Amino acid sequence: MAELTDTVAKPATHAKVRILATADRLFYAEGVHTVGVDRIISESKVTKATFYKYYRSKDALIVVYLQGRDRLAREFFLSVDKRYDTPEQRLRGIMAEISTQVTRPGFHGCPFINAAAQFADPNHPVREAITAHRDWYGTSVEDLFRGMGHPRPGDAADDFVLARDGAFAGANLGDPIGAHTALLRSVQRVLNEAGG
CATH class of the missing domain: 1.10.10.60 (Homeodomain-like)
Structure with missing residues (x-):
């Protein structure tokens, strides 16, 4: 056999x-x-x-590429929901994964931010795919802050996403350790506002 x-x-x-x-x-x-x-x-x-x-077309392929990256992010969030019990633990799990990503060899930043820099028209299908991902991501993070009782979950989500974007950009520009450390400090301040 x-x-x-x-x-x-x-x-x-x-x-x-x-x-x-x-x-x-x-x-x-x-x-x-x-x-x-x-x-x-x-x-x-x-x-x-x-x-x-x-x-x-190549643009159609780019949209499918971004949709695939979006799907991976959503699957990751689902895995975080299964692994952790509380919204704070989930946020910390997301932050830990971001920290791992930015310090990994071959890291080239956020695929969505990278693609957005090359498509200026907000109505282009590529930009629409990027916007859909970022809207989902921001809402998902806001829901976690709301779940942990943050007094301003929308502001907290904005701060979190901005810190994440900055970490992605900083690591891509050549300072992954600095980006990782700044991310941890920034997100900890936002978590502290809710007693985290």
Whole structure:
């Protein structure tokens, strides 16, 4: 029986999935504007016709890339809800993950902030995907501050998101330890306002 399983070939990854995985890696590492369609096609090992069959344009692929990053963030928040009992513990868990991200090798900042810098029109589909993610993120953090009894949960969420954005930018610019430390200080001050 072991001989049979050893000889069974694994199915090839579907072209659509390969294109998106390649785009995700390249867009995050190098930026959405600097990576061209031809490079994505080449590194995905697909034809131009296959690329355009699944993604009608590079901008459409960027939107799907950002939606995938948004989905990962939402899944992370769900995992935090399952791992921690209180809103304060959940906020601290989110903060710990951010601190881990900004000090990890290969960290290139926030994919949403990076993409937003390259699309000025707020009505562009890429910016709409970014706005949807940031609205969800801010509301989710606000709900946690409200749950822990913060006197101004909206302001606290704004402060938290600003500290997170600053940590992402600071780490991306080359000072991950300083960014991590400043994030911890900033968020602790916001938590202290609610007795955290």
